[in-house]
Amino acid sequence: GWDVLRTLRGRARTNPDEPACTFLQSRGPLTLTWRELHARVLDVAASLTEAGWGGRRALLLYPAGLDFPVAFLGCLAAGVVAVPVHPPRNDRFVDRLAAVADNCQASLALTSSAIPGGEAI
Numbered sequence: 001g002w003d004v005l006r007t008l009r010g011r012a013r014t015n016p017d018e019p020a021c022t023f024l025q026s027r028g029p030l031t032l033t034w035r036e037l038h039a040r041v042l043d044v045a046a047s048l049t050e051a052g053w054g055g056r057r058a059l060l061l062y063p064a065g066l067d068f069p070v071a072f073l074g075c076l077a078a079g080v081v082a083v084p085v086h087p088p089r090n091d092r093f094v095d096r097l098a099a100v101a102d103n104c105q106a107s108l109a110l111t112s113s114a115i116p117g118g119e120a121i
Contacts, residue, residue, distance in 0.1 A: 004041075004073055004076045004077050005041070005042075005045070005077045008034070008037060008038040008041055008073070008077075009038060011034040011038070012034045012035045012037075012038035012039075015034050016033060016034055016035035017033050017034075017035065018033060018034055019031045019032070019033060020032050020033060020034040020036070020037040021037060021066055021069050023064065023065050023066050025065075030065065030066055032066055032070075037069075037070065037073075040070045040074075041070055041073045041074045041077055042074075042077070043074070044070060044071055044073075044074025044075070044077075044078070044110075045074045045075075045077035045078040046078075047074075048074065048075065048078035048080050049078045049079075053078065053080050053107065053108060054078055054079040054080060055079055055080070055081075056080055056081070056106075056107040056108065057080070057081040057082075057083055057104050057105055057106045057107060058075055058080050058081070058082055058083065058106060058107065058108045058109065058110050059083050059085050059097070059100070059101055059104075059106045059108070059109040059110070060072060060075070060082050060083065060084045060085065060109075060110050060111075061085060061086075061087045061088075061097075061109055061110065061111040062084075062087070062110075062111060062112055063087060063112070065112075067112045068084070071110050072084070075110075081104075083100070083104050083106060085097060085100050087111070
């Protein structure tokens with residue numbers, strides 16, 4: 001986890017305004033610079049750490065976009081095991097999601113406001 005932070009911190013210092021992640025969409029690309037990515041990852045990691053989630057498993061329920069890599073790297077930095085899954089689209093997917101959560105013994109789920117009922121961390 002700390003290697004992730006060390007790498008992000010280094011890139012944020014040496015190349016702060018260079019693109020780190022770009023998501024291509026029909027309305028045009030969305031980009032996070034190294035500085036922005038580092039700051040957002042630190043925010044997620046701090047939230048998870050302060051809540052005492054280190055060492056636990058978290059489902060990552062994100063649509064395509066930049067929130068997923070931020071959450072994934074934030075989990076790594078906080079010592080949380082990230083378990084990426086597709087957000088449920090219907091009842092069949094909800095059952096599958098429940099089975100995945102049970103199988104991996106997830107303690108929490110991270111998602112975004114783009115998911116109905118979701119709230120960004």
